[in-house]
Amino acid sequence: MRIRESWAELDGATKVLVEVVGGFAALVIAVVLVVVIAAILGSFVLGVGDSVEEPRAPQTSFSIEYDHAMTGPIVVVRHEGGDAIAADRLTLEADDRPAKTWQDEDGTVTAGDEFGMNAPNGATVRLVWHGEDGTAVLVRGHVPTPER
Template identity: 30%
Template sequence: MKLTELFTSDDENRAVSPVIGVILMVAITVILAAVIGTFVLGLGDQVQQTSPNAQWDWQNTSNADELTITHESGDTVQASTLSFTGSALTSDITDVTAGTNFKGGNAFPSEIGAGDSVTLTSGDSSLSDGSGNEVRLVWQAEGGGSSSTLTTYEFE
């Protein structure tokens, strides 16, 4: 085969490169449309929130009518995402910033950090300290996407 024949060919020796080019262009267009579509529809913004990583300490008085929970260390937690629930409470406490639910009117601040604490009492928060009853501190993601129990105290 002569060198000049490589550059001057007739229709019989034509390569398939135009077909491959069209296929690649279509593939790129489909991929771009899929990526743009997910963000336009908001699917890219739905990142799962994870529960805060914090350590909590429970203290029960000797006569078992007071239960204090203290944020020991870890992530700062938004109070609006927390609630108390469990069989030791006659009703759930969904507003942990309301002083009426806790001893002495003291409540959690809007941002709960290390050292912050509240005390549940049998008088203020309908605490029932019977054996086997429990109190759970529950975190719920803003918007209600997910929830998890951060810590649990069980009366003995």
């Protein structure tokens, strides 16, 4: 009963002020709850909450070597270690040249396997893995221009 007695002792202006402050606080809490609930529902409806998986490229290590032969620069890519990869999923690309699919006797590229192609001086060379859902560059290099 103490609260009723305290409330009865307050004058009219104080009662109005307490009611306004209490009403304002309740309104702020209601607005915050509505915004939070709308954000959560919106993220699920719009698919923002879904996780996006990147294509998982093989975990490998490759090296690139260059040799300036009589026919021009030759680029040799070597699988140094890591995951084995299906040869038909790998292409060797050099700037504007057509991509060359890795050729391997058993169809699987493993540590120690090498593949090469001719590439012009100054070209950027990329070994590209082609997965089911995307591609990834596994190694990139730049063909040096020989000094004269």
